[in-house]
Amino acid sequence: MATIKVTKASSVQSIKNQFSKEFSCNIRIYNGAKFADDKMKISDLSKTDNPGGELELGARSRVENVEKYFKENFGIKVQISNADDTKLADNAMTLTQAGKL
Template identity: 80%
Template sequence: MATIKVTRASSVQSIKRQFSKEFSCNIRIYNGARFANEKEKISDLSKTEDPGGTLELGPRSRVGNVEDYFMQKFGIKVQVSNADDSKLANDKMTLNQAGKL
């Protein structure tokens, strides 16, 4: 079972790469209304004061929960999309299902 760990030190690029490799889907990470720069770290984007923020995500994590976790834990908007990044995943899908869209 694939699992990824997201910390405040994680870069946007590494999170996106892990999502693609482990779940065959994409994650769009935003800095306000724009896509975040690939080189930025979660700590640069974070709107919260929680210095120990860590998320562990698995293939059965629901898309809606993943998006909520990022917002609650780090104050960052994210959206999960299919493998070719052409369609957003439904909130009720798992990350595995999103990769098969």
């Protein structure tokens, strides 16, 4: 089981790197309708009062649940995509399956 650490001070780039390393897939993090800048912090993007926490993810975690977690806990829209970031993963897929798209 991998732990993706997300805190107020986490940068978009650090979260992307963790997903790529742990699951061989990508996470797209949005600032409104556009992609968030890699240097932005979660606290800059968050629509909640207290963003932060640790996210326990396994290779069998579903894409839908990860996207929902970010929305509910941070108020941030994210989407999971394949290893070369050319195709969005289906919500029913696991993170491992998303990396193999």
